[in-house]
Amino acid sequence: MKKILFAFAIAALLAGCSSQPTAPVDDKSASTTTTDTTSTTTSGTSTSGVSGTATGAGANPLKDPNNILSKRSVYFEFDSFVVEEQYKPLIQAHARYMSATRTAKVTLQGNTDERGSREYNIALGQRRADAVKRMMTLMGVQDVAIETVSFGKEKPRREGHDEASWTENRRVDIIYFGE
């Protein structure tokens, strides 16, 4: 019975996700899609709003700056999709949290620096997100609880054309459903 309920919960989450109406788009007036200009780590489309601070930082381990779960970014070398050793504790912590919180669902958003083809960079960002996902599933997280997507070089966190910006932008962000 527990298993069935879990399946229902996942199905409901997936349905909620896929039936999310696409923002209307028009040809004249200002845009109608939700703005998310400053950071790719906060997704503005959910009903819960962008921050979970209303219940206090201590209540939510995902928001507690002292908790490793508040760290969400895995960084990569140029042209690489290899997850470096230093990020394994971070990924492990999220994998444990997700395994313990069976309703938790994440999107892993892959990003690249600005160099190279836009479409190839979508694929490279996807590969980075897939590499983090593979690690999480090996650590026991259900495949259906993780969606990997890529922003390529389209949503840089830092707009500069220098090594520091590129380093910051070669990244996978872990975004929990509803954030």
Add this chain to the structure above:
Amino acid sequence: MPRSLRLAFVLAALILLPVAPAPAQLTIEIIGGAGTALPIAIVPFEGEPAGPAGITGTVGADLARSGLFKLVDPEGVRPRPTRIEDVQAAAWRAKGADAVVVGSARPLPDGRVEVRFALVDVVKQTPLVAMVYSVTPAQFRVTAHKIADIIYEKLTGDPGIFSTRIAYITKAGTRYQLQVADADGSDPQGIVTSNEPMLSPRWSPDGTRIAYVSFESKKPVVYVQNLATGARTAVANFRGSNSSPAWSPDGRTLAVTLTKDGGSQIYIMNADGGNPQRVMSSPGIDTEATFTADGKSLLFTSDRGGSPQIYRLTLGSGAVERLTFDGSYNVSPRPFPDGKGFAFVRRDGGKFQIAVQDFASRQVQVLTAGPLDESPSVAPNGKLILYANEVGGRGILAAVSSDGRVKQRLVAPATDVREPAWGPFPRP
């Protein structure tokens, strides 16, 4: 600039901004021309309005912009010729012209205008073409582009592209817009506006629809939009990322890159959505598929050999062949309409440049200097390649002839422009 003064400028700019700004028009500058530009005199047509409302100004601008023609000032030849039989070859040869265009615009009783034009080769002293159109004054621009197309084809042997349209993405702050404009940059229209990135616009072969990738639902999704009705469909919105649309030459199917089954892989699906069929299986990245002109194969980018390189998949047999070997980063293949080769982006010592490669000889010719050239799009006559680059940190469009000799820059004020796509020849 003192802060208060700067603020005043910003405020002034805000006040002057219209509520719903019309898209800024691209203006095209020629920054390098063919060494052998053909000298041509275009005599203002008898009866046409002076200035931009007329016809010959547009014809001359089209031909000059191609870089293959040099305009000879027609002033001083008296009487001004309007018909083939008026053209005195010797007078035009003395002015240095090899060809002369003459014509007239006469009002018809029904309110339309009869536009006549003729092209004369004054070297061989033979008329090359003469045409008559009955049009409304509102159709003068379209007619002028048609006339320029005919002149271009008669004198170069290749079809003209002055009646075609282009699409591109603009970015102003966080506002992205998919725009469509005439090939000369005029009449820009906003097609889609979003606060999330869009990329990879691709024209359907009949020019009625555009496929593109939008991030509006926080992930890449492929849409197809009808230009006449504005109706659009999310044709690829599967789990994961959906990107890199490419139309088959018959307009019925799209090649897309999907990650729904793990990894970035290429599928062919119905252009109105549904039935994605994976075309091959690779352990790495496969993306950026484009159909060759005969529809029988796909060119695509893959890292299956350890670095991103361009490959060809023959759809009938499933055979895959690597095409690029020189360098560690060759991406974004775009086949030429004559089936003889393709344009692509290569990285050379950290610089990204537009190059072309011949299928048979495998010879590569680098056309641009970089350093950040990307997203090439080949004109339907195969003679120009439109691409994106950056000047002073701002994205602009540029074009280079497929022999590398003619270079143009397309500039829009205060807007980042990227992701150009050249539309097909207009259907009659």
